[in-house]
Amino acid sequence: MRRWRRCTTAWARTTTRCPDRATALRRSPGSAERLLAMAGGRSSDNAAEARPLPFNDAFGMPPRASGLAALPPWLVDDARRLLQRELDDRFPHALLLTGVDGVGKRAFAAWLAEALLCLERVDAGGADVLGACGQCAACHQLAAGTHPDLALLAPEGRSETIRIDAVRVLMEWLQLTPGAQSRRVALVTAADRMNRNAANSLLKTLEEPAEGAVLILTASQLGRLPATVRSRCQRMLLRPGEGRVARDWLLAQPGIDEAALAEHLLEACADAPFAAIRRSARDALANFSLLQEAWLDLFLHRRSIGRIVSALTDLPREEILRQFAAWSAQAARVSLLQEQSGASGANPAVDSFLAETAPILEIEHWFSLHQQILELHRTDSVSFRTQTVLEGLFADIRSGIQTRQASRQAAT
Ligand SMILES: [Zn+2]
Structure with a gap:
């Protein structure tokens, strides 16, 4: 076709x-x-x-x-x-x-x-x-x-x-x-x-x-x-026909893995399944940009923790944690790459936002951050509000950055 x-x-x-x-x-x-x-x-x-x-x-x-x-x-x-x-x-x-x-x-x-x-x-x-x-x-x-x-x-x-x-x-x-x-x-x-x-x-x-x-x-x-x-x-x-057929079909498409999400998308798109797929792809892209902004705001100290967390309120907690865990692991690899080549992130294969943030933490710290977020993801409890979980995590990250900066200053 x-x-x-x-x-x-x-x-x-x-x-x-x-x-x-x-x-x-x-x-x-x-x-x-x-x-x-x-x-x-x-x-x-x-x-x-x-x-x-x-x-x-x-x-x-x-x-x-x-x-x-x-x-x-x-x-x-x-x-x-x-x-x-x-x-x-x-x-x-x-x-x-x-x-x-x-x-x-x-x-x-x-x-x-x-x-x-x-x-x-x-x-x-x-x-x-x-x-x-x-x-x-x-x-x-x-x-x-x-x-x-x-x-x-x-x-x-x-x-x-x-x-x-x-x-x-x-x-x-x-x-x-x-x-x-x-x-x-x-x-x-x-x-x-x-x-x-x-x-x-x-x-x-x-x-x-x-x-x-x-x-x-x-x-x-x-x-x-x-x-x-x-x-x-x-x-x-x-x-569009009866809702269940379209919903089941949507659930078989990549990126749509929850019945509630499929139903939400159909409702927002007058029950038209292909429109729902397009919307899902668009939403995913918008979420990705939002997360990228939050990542940069956090590591480059561009906004306060409170404001970063409130910008993410509409995103599911799992999605935020999953993405931040993945980026921490990638940042560790980028950091290693930069250390080996002595370059400061000019590698075209590396996303520029990762190249920009990778030098902020030590490689070991990126790995432990990755582990910490995975752990948070695993033990994710509904009894804690997303806001509380994210504020705690982001405060840890900021204090890690400060420790790193302090030890750098002490070394010079
Ligand atoms: Zn034939």
Whole structure:
């Protein structure tokens, strides 16, 4: 799935760099296939494209072992309904997936596109829903991002918009005769990021769909799409579903290990699981900055202990202790490194805030501080208020710093 996105992003960039290519394609439709194949090939040897995408960057969830998209469990009924329509030969040629931000529209669209192109669908985790098998020739191509009958268009650039020339090339491509599966799928994510002209260039395809062409659009803000486009698509509203399914799914994601946290995140995000994951990542980052500030304030004497502790009141005590214990151990190693090399923290592999604070204590003192915090973490008792625990710890640290400074002064 990740490779698939990289490949198609490269394709979108190709069209952006060569605005006259769309015109060329109109004259010679066969070259569209070559363009797609070329873009796919180039992505693999382009260093900038080859960087691994962070978790959540592509479709919000890690791919299955086969490299294909997983079906979000709260959307199983929607999947079953859609595939039943396909069996009844009533599958829409243009599908518009809507729903709140983070409900899983892109993940669902990716799963659906792969299911439509697989040659040997299999049961996708029970509940009578057949998804891509991950084994057939088509699935191997899908996982490698080289399937000739699948294309993805997503917003790009700083403005995060979908450009008209990219839409034109995609529509030309969609009119071509499909390959083995007699179906050709184009996926346009965040279609509400198209401007009016780009949206209008979809209309011809929507009005006169080619045989076997399937267009899947996703949009959170329906109002941004022209009514002419909306009315020509089969609309499907995806809902977060019953809370327990989403909660259990969240609990299986990295970094979310408590039911209470999963529930809190869902509540804060209108029950949309992918929004909850994004929020969790954002919160984790904010907490990290807060802890880093507190660490510097403490060791560089920038603020009083009372003020440092009150800045940390919203963080769970375990998180503070765990992070400070880890940093103490790292500071000991940095201190050792600095002592050996005689350098004062110019090592680019070392975080600058650790390099700055490591010389403040002796190596042995860092190790004993690490042990002390671990001990505090282990014997953490609810009968002591977090404020009391932290004030005690921070006072110990400050007095250790003073002792060190006094002995240094005595030595000089
Ligand atoms: Zn397959």
